[in-house]
Amino acid sequence: MNTIWNDLPRPFFVLAPMEAVTDVVFRHVVAQAGAPDVWFTEFTNATGWAHAGDKAIGGRLIKTDDEKPIIAQLWGSDPASMEKLAKHCAELGYDGIDINMGCPDQSAIKSGGGSGMILNPENAAAIIAAAKTSGLPVSVKTRLGYSRVDEWHDWISHVLRQDIVNFTIHLRTKKEMSKVPAHFELIPDIKKLRDDLAPHTLLTINGDILDRAHGLELVEKYGVDGVMIGRGIFANPFAFVADTTKRVARESEQQEGIVSDSSPLLNHSVRTRETATLRDDSEGISNDASGATQIIKKRLNLLRLQLDLYDQYANQTGRPFETLKRFFKIYVRDFADASELRDKLMHAKSTDEVRDLLDTLQ
Numbered sequence: 001m002n003t004i005w006n007d008l009p010r011p012f013f014v015l016a017p018m019e020a021v022t023d024v025v026f027r028h029v030v031a032q033a034g035a036p037d038v039w040f041t042e043f044t045n046a047t048g049w050a051h052a053g054d055k056a057i058g059g060r061l062i063k064t065d066d067e068k069p070i071i072a073q074l075w076g077s078d079p080a081s082m083e084k085l086a087k088h089c090a091e092l093g094y095d096g097i098d099i100n101m102g103c104p105d106q107s108a109i110k111s112g113g114g115s116g117m118i119l120n121p122e123n124a125a126a127i128i129a130a131a132k133t134s135g136l137p138v139s140v141k142t143r144l145g146y147s148r149v150d151e152w153h154d155w156i157s158h159v160l161r162q163d164i165v166n167f168t169i170h171l172r173t174k175k176e177m178s179k180v181p182a183h184f185e186l187i188p189d190i191k192k193l194r195d196d197l198a199p200h201t202l203l204t205i206n207g208d209i210l211d212r213a214h215g216l217e218l219v220e221k222y223g224v225d226g227v228m229i230g231r232g233i234f235a236n237p238f239a240f241v242a243d244t245t246k247r248v249a250r251e252s253e254q255q256e257g258i259v260s261d262s263s264p265l266l267n268h269s270v271r272t273r274e275t276a277t278l279r280d281d282s283e284g285i286s287n288d289a290s291g292a293t294q295i296i297k298k299r300l301n302l303l304r305l306q307l308d309l310y311d312q313y314a315n316q317t318g319r320p321f322e323t324l325k326r327f328f329k330i331y332v333r334d335f336a337d338a339s340e341l342r343d344k345l346m347h348a349k350s351t352d353e354v355r356d357l358l359d360t361l362q
């Protein structure tokens with residue numbers, strides 16, 4: 001089957017699905033900053049939709065025609081519901097279905113979904129088969145195992161045998177949450193398993209990857225097909241900007257002794273890279289005060305865009321204004337009085353109040 005996955009560049013970059021983050025609004029902000037090669041929605045529950053329809057899933061499946069290619073990420077443990085929602089996604093014009101088998105939330109696990117799938121491999125296979133009835137290419141995103149890292153071999157072998165187009169592995173167990181560094185050391189063994197069992201299935205790595213430059217370093221080292229970046233986008237909204245900064249970023253890491261695969265250091269390391277990315281991006285702007293000003297302006301413009309898009313889609317997404325506040329620290333930082341302004345923004349009651357506060361900046 002020829003699918004969008006065949007047409008992606010190698011390596012390809014993916015913005016990780018993140019609930020209450022990667023909706024139609026934030027995806028458009030990232031598109032403006034620097035787009036990945038393929039989009040994923042936040043995850044959407046198949047059982048909820050099958051029982052209660054669109055009102056059960058809010059605006060999770062809203063997309064625009066220019067978001068191409070785009071994959072609907074679904075979760076759930078009932079094959080009949082998965083079949084229905086996957087077919088609906090095909091009608092909506094999605095380019096593929098990704099099934100979440102890694103969510104560590106108890107609410108998902110209790111119903112057998114998310115990382116609960118790892119405990120019931122037979123049902124995981126049934127869910128994949130159900131999604132395939134839509135005719136769309138089906139991919140899976142999961143973790144190494146449920147409680148122990150050494151579960152990975154059996155679990156990953158099982159999923160690879162289900163004939164999927166892409167396999168994204170968040171390189172931690174459910175039990176590890178995001179508390180330990182991602183297990184990059186396992187990538188060579190996982191890749192060998194993929195080559196042996198399902199050479200046609202693309203392999204995408206996820207966990208603690210900072211930005212495109214970092215992803216390319218890992219691809220060079222391990223030869224995987226795709227790189228998925230989640231929280232890196234919070235520290236650097238320009239994380240997917242083309243890699244003109246590899247050398248600069250690596251040098252600054254060496255100078256500052258930054259270990260790039262340790263999650264607690266994510267923010268600091270990304271900030272160094274963001275400065276480097278934008279320095280290149282802004283043609284001739286050096287790392288002086290004016291370069292820094294450009295970066296700050298670009299981030300604030302992204303916030304203004306997010307405010308406008310929030311207003312545009314508020315009726316459809318149904319997301320309250322308060323949900324915007326978690327995004328402010330992505331954009332409002334690294335200048336005098338940034339934290340004072342953030343405090344004020346946290347007390348704002350509307351997008352207009354936020355705009356007025358931003359207008360006070362020169």
Ligand SMILES: Cc1cc2nc3c(=O)[nH]c(=O)nc-3n(C[C@H](O)[C@H](O)[C@H](O)COP(=O)(O)O)c2cc1C
Pocket residue numbers: 016017018019020021042043073100102103141170206207208209228229230231232
């Ligand atoms: C706020 C938030 C929401 C998330 N929601 C989802 C989700 O809907 N589906 C999913 O597969 N993973 C979800 N994840 C996990 C991420 O996709 C990703 O696997 C994880 O953050 C590790 O990657 P990173 O270190 O690049 O962030 C979420 C993570 C965060 C931080």
